[in-house]
Amino acid sequence: xxxxxxxxxxxxxxxxxxxxxxxxxxxxxxxxxxxxxxxxxxxxxxxxxxxxxxxxxxxxxxxxxxxxxxxxxxxxxxxxxxxxxxxxxxxxxxxxxxxxxxxxxxxxxxxxxxxxxxxxxxxxxxxxxxxxxxxxxxxxxxxxxxxxxxxxxxxxxxxxxxxxxxxxxxxxxxxxxxxxxxxxxxxxxxxxxxxxxxxxxxxxxxxxxxxxxxxxxxxxxxxxxxxxxxxxxxxxxxxxxxxxxxxxxxxxxxxxxxxxxxxxxxxxxxxxxxxxxxxxxxxxxxxxxxxxxxxxxxxxxxxxxxxxxxxxxxxxxxxxxxxxxxxxxxxxxxxxxxxxxxxx
Amino acid sequence: xxxxxxxxxxxxxxxxxxxxxxxxxxxxxxxxxxxxxxxxxxxxxxxxxxxxxxxxxxxxxxxxxxxxxxxxxxxxxxxxxxxxxxxxxxxxxxxxxxxxxxxxxxxxxxxxxxxxxxxxxxxxxxxxxxxxxxxxxxxxxxxxxxxxxxxxxxxxxxxxxxxxxxxxxxxxxxxxxxxxxxxxxxxxxxxxxxxxxxxxxxxxxxxxxxxxxxxxxxxxxxxxxxxxxxxxxxxxxxxxxxxxxxxxxxxxxxxxxxxxxxxxxxxxxxxxxxxxxxxxxxxxxxxxxxxxxxxxxxxxxxxxxxxxxxxxxxxxxxxxxxxxxxxxxxxxxxxxxxxxxxxxxxxxxxxxxxxxxxxxxxxxxxxxxxxxxxxxxxxxxxxxxxxxxxxxxxxxxxxxxxxxxxxxxxxxxxxxxxxxxxxxxxxxxxxxxxxxxxxxxxxxxxxxxxxxxxxxxxxxxxxxxxxxxxxxxxxxxxxxxxxxxxxxxxxxxxxxxxxxxxxxxxxxxxxxxxxxxxxxxxxxxxxxxxxxxxxxxxxxxxxxxxxxxxxxxxxxxxxxxxxxxxxxxxxxxxxxxxxxxxxxxxxxxxxxxxxxxxxxxxxxxxxxxxxxxxxx
Numbered sequence: 001x002x003x004x005x006x007x008x009x010x011x012x013x014x015x016x017x018x019x020x021x022x023x024x025x026x027x028x029x030x031x032x033x034x035x036x037x038x039x040x041x042x043x044x045x046x047x048x049x050x051x052x053x054x055x056x057x058x059x060x061x062x063x064x065x066x067x068x069x070x071x072x073x074x075x076x077x078x079x080x081x082x083x084x085x086x087x088x089x090x091x092x093x094x095x096x097x098x099x100x101x102x103x104x105x106x107x108x109x110x111x112x113x114x115x116x117x118x119x120x121x122x123x124x125x126x127x128x129x130x131x132x133x134x135x136x137x138x139x140x141x142x143x144x145x146x147x148x149x150x151x152x153x154x155x156x157x158x159x160x161x162x163x164x165x166x167x168x169x170x171x172x173x174x175x176x177x178x179x180x181x182x183x184x185x186x187x188x189x190x191x192x193x194x195x196x197x198x199x200x201x202x203x204x205x206x207x208x209x210x211x212x213x214x215x216x217x218x219x220x221x222x223x224x225x226x227x228x229x230x231x232x233x234x235x236x237x238x239x240x241x242x243x244x245x246x247x248x249x250x251x252x253x254x255x256x257x258x259x260x261x262x263x264x265x266x267x268x269x270x271x272x273x274x275x276x277x278x279x280x281x282x283x284x285x286x287x288x289x290x291x292x293x294x295x296x297x298x299x300x301x302x303x304x305x306x307x308x309x310x311x312x313x314x315x316x317x318x319x320x321x322x323x324x325x326x327x328x329x330x331x332x333x334x335x336x337x338x339x340x341x342x343x344x
Numbered sequence: 345x346x347x348x349x350x351x352x353x354x355x356x357x358x359x360x361x362x363x364x365x366x367x368x369x370x371x372x373x374x375x376x377x378x379x380x381x382x383x384x385x386x387x388x389x390x391x392x393x394x395x396x397x398x399x400x401x402x403x404x405x406x407x408x409x410x411x412x413x414x415x416x417x418x419x420x421x422x423x424x425x426x427x428x429x430x431x432x433x434x435x436x437x438x439x440x441x442x443x444x445x446x447x448x449x450x451x452x453x454x455x456x457x458x459x460x461x462x463x464x465x466x467x468x469x470x471x472x473x474x475x476x477x478x479x480x481x482x483x484x485x486x487x488x489x490x491x492x493x494x495x496x497x498x499x500x501x502x503x504x505x506x507x508x509x510x511x512x513x514x515x516x517x518x519x520x521x522x523x524x525x526x527x528x529x530x531x532x533x534x535x536x537x538x539x540x541x542x543x544x545x546x547x548x549x550x551x552x553x554x555x556x557x558x559x560x561x562x563x564x565x566x567x568x569x570x571x572x573x574x575x576x577x578x579x580x581x582x583x584x585x586x587x588x589x590x591x592x593x594x595x596x597x598x599x600x601x602x603x604x605x606x607x608x609x610x611x612x613x614x615x616x617x618x619x620x621x622x623x624x625x626x627x628x629x630x631x632x633x634x635x636x637x638x639x640x641x642x643x644x645x646x647x648x649x650x651x652x653x654x655x656x657x658x659x660x661x662x663x664x665x666x667x668x669x670x671x672x673x674x675x676x677x678x679x680x681x682x683x684x685x686x687x688x689x690x691x692x693x694x695x696x697x698x699x700x701x702x703x704x705x706x707x708x709x710x711x712x713x714x715x716x717x718x719x720x721x722x723x724x725x726x727x728x729x730x731x732x733x734x735x736x737x738x739x740x741x742x743x744x745x746x747x748x749x750x751x752x753x754x755x756x757x758x759x760x761x762x763x764x765x766x767x768x769x770x771x772x773x774x775x776x777x778x779x780x781x782x783x784x785x786x787x788x789x790x791x792x793x794x795x796x797x798x799x800x801x802x803x804x805x806x807x808x809x810x811x812x813x814x815x816x817x818x819x820x821x822x823x824x825x826x827x828x829x830x831x832x833x834x835x836x837x838x839x840x841x842x843x844x845x846x847x848x849x850x851x852x853x854x855x856x857x858x859x860x861x862x863x864x865x866x867x868x869x870x871x872x873x874x875x876x877x878x879x880x881x882x883x884x885x886x887x888x889x890x891x892x893x894x895x896x897x898x899x900x901x902x903x904x905x906x907x908x909x910x911x912x913x914x915x916x917x918x919x920x921x922x923x924x925x926x927x928x929x930x931x932x933x934x935x936x937x938x939x940x941x942x943x944x945x946x947x948x949x950x951x952x953x954x955x956x957x958x959x960x
Contacts, residue, residue, distance in 0.1 A: 210708040
């Protein structure tokens with residue numbers, strides 16, 4: 001008992017120092033080292049435990065190695081033959097048993113969390129149900145209980161568990177929001193993966209695709225936006241409101257003809273591309289053109305003018321638009337904002 | 345011509361080394377290009393498509409065409425000498441194995457020139473690797489090239505199993521076998537069991553792509569996760585196929601240069617067997633995020649962590665081999681000593697990755713990239729460098745230049761840690777792997793720059809090694825039998841390089857570290873187990889080369905069978921499978937000739953032995 005305390009006392013400062021060191025790493029909305037939700041926190045705890053243990057192991061090996069290298073180097077004129085040691089059962093048993101003990105310490109929380117993270121909330125009435133569908137190279141979020149679909153930005157309330165069911169329509173992708181939870185692959189229909197998470201702090205978190213999925217794998221970013229419950233309800237209402245089309249009838253016609261065959265706004269349009277409702281106040285266009293760095297209108301214009309340049313291999317075609325149409329549609333979409341987020 | 349027909353294990357070892365070294369350079373250039381592209385955010389050095397081709401070819405080339413063949417080079421050059429044999433069990437197959445590997449690798453790399461390189465990652469996950477999403481011939485080159493190269497590996501594995509079981513010198517019991525031989529023995533067993541899995545997988549993939557089968561085609565009822573299982577049932581043991589020989593090399597080098605027998609020999613043997621066995625039980629830890637369910641994830645987590653135990657035994661045994669010894673520092677021992685801490689770091693991150701709930705964060709991030717490079721480069725490549733410097737005199741009769749060797753070690757060692765240590769943090773900070781670019785201001789910029797600079801340093805180390813080879817080759821062949829003076833095993837009892845027949849008389853082994861034991865007993869030589877007599881040698885043959893060329897041609901034939909050609913005649917040849925059939929006829933013709941013509945080989949008579957002397 002006494003001995004164990006000693007070990008813990010020695011481990012504690014290492015762990016504390018480690019936590020400090022690690023938490024200085026990366027952006028709060030992206031890094032696994034700055035967890036913002038309960039699942040990521042538990043994963044971070046597990047990381048700290050294992051990193052701490054492993055540092056102890058590494059340090060011991062390094063110390064022995066350093067000692068041996070200094071103490072047992074061959075000196076000039078040394079000719080006697082060193083004792084040819086057979087081995088030592090006692091030592092060998094020690095370094096078999098100690099790792100086993102260390103592993104047991106790691107196995108217990110591992111198994112506990114494996115089962116905890118695998119809990120199924122897909123039938124839970126209190127959880128927000130979201131069907132995640134991955135496409136080359138964007139994410140679709142379908143809220144069956146509310147009858148709304150959106151793309152690239154998963155809006156969720158801070159107060160509830162979010163239960164995800166994930167699939168892909170084309171190749172394998174992997175859904176990853178490092179600061180909220182670990183990743184899970186999206187397999188084809190019939191191989192649906194389930195996952196849940198919570199995001200108790202309001203904010204926007206960066207998500208990534210983690211499975212090589214083609215040319216623009218690197219650019220398949222998305223955002224998770226956690227808002228309070230009132231805002232979430234307002235968002236739902238606004239998403240369900242009828243579509244607002246451009247005022248200029250000519251522009252509206254062009255937009256309907258050339259964009260709505262794939263995209264949807266409000267209750268109008270198709271489902272091949274991401275839903276554009278409220279695109280004006282999203283964080284990014286096409287996942288990677290960040291609107292806080294460049295005005296959203298400009299991003300939209302760049303994207304629509306040449307999707308291949310922004311996202312190579314993207315399924316979005318280069319639509320033939322006149323300059324006026326391009327400007328008009330970009331402006332219209334940039335102004336297609338939802339009110340729920342106004343007080344931000 | 346001599347080199348095309350040789351069946352001598354030492355020459356085949358050199359051929360493996362040259363071919364493997366060539367592919368190592370190609371893979372290294374690919375790595376440098378990758379690191380240039382990632383040096384800064386949003387660079388446009390290569391396109392997204394080219395980048396995906398580069399990472400795919402870098403991984404595939406390094407694993408299958410670079411490190412495996414260099415392992416095979418050392419196996420071929422050293423194993424028969426270590427066990428006191430005159431050759432491998434099947435010299436003809438040995439040659440066939442080399443040539444199929446070489447032409448398979450050539451086929452794969454020709455993809456850069458004709459038809460586009462594979463772009464679906466070295467794991468070729470479906471459906472990305474299917475015709476629908478990868479519509480160049482890239483993945484065809486991957487499946488056919490690796491299939492042909494895989495034949496060579498499987499042949500080699502079987503050959504070495506038989507050689508080690510059957511051809512040990514009298515007195516060399518299993519528990520007196522040198523550690524490198526043990527490691528190669530277990531590796532060969534792993535090859536025997538793991539390679540059929542990838543063979544089947546590649547056949548299914550080829551059928552899907554070339555003949556419209558639906559094993560993995562989801563729209564027609566195939567299953568994409570099935571490919572992941574098949575690939576990793578091979579892929580995980582493959583990791584141990586790679587690392588075990590490195591363990592063997594380190595055991596030899598550490599014990600020779602500290603002038604001590606290996607600490608805990610029997611536990612080393614047991615640990616090697618255990619690692620090999622457990623290596624088959626853990627493939628699903630590559631698939632924790634694929635959705636296998638908590639029970640599978642928990643079991644595979646525990647099984648994976650268990651591997652740390654035998655690995656730890658090996659690490660501590662090496663440390664205690666050094667303990668109380670007299671360590672000489674030279675390039676070979678430096679690489680072996682550099683191996684120990686580096687591999688330990690790769691090993692502990694392996695245990696971290698084994699914890700499934702935490703792996704949800706690490707998986708497919710740069711943390712994983714860092715981990716497996718610590719194991720494969722920091723472990724295996726360090727081991728190979730150590731082994732090459734150690735056995736170079738035995739292979740070529742010349743000792744590599746020590747000064748240049750030490751420059752290689754330090755640039756490579758420092759460059760390596762610069763490249764990969766920071767990548768752990770990149771992964772933890774949210775950088776996914778296999779990304780051709782990244783946005784600025786995510787905290788990735790500085791570390792990626794450091795990483796790229798490290799990669800250049802490793803490149804410098806490799807170039808210095810090549811210069812070293814050139815400088816050494818210009819010197820006379822004057823290495824003594826036992827250039828390290830403290831050689832412990834049988835290969836150091838014969839001239840450097842070894843004569844064609846290896847041992848004039850088969851040695852009699854009287855204990856572990858046979859040569860050391862005789863030296864300690866005051867003897868200059870290991871006693872012979874037989875009188876000097878006529879030595880039976882196998883005849884050289886061009887047939888293995890021709891058979892491999894046949895497979896190479898057939899590969900092209902199948903691949904382009906559905907293409908349109910501007911030239912009608914070429915089109916007719918390919919579209920009617922004439923080229924494919926021609927290739928197969930050459931291969932099967934070779935098999936037929938080999939079967940019907942008796943070849944009894946030839947003999948070296950005792951009187952020739954006296955004046956023949958050194959000739960590899």
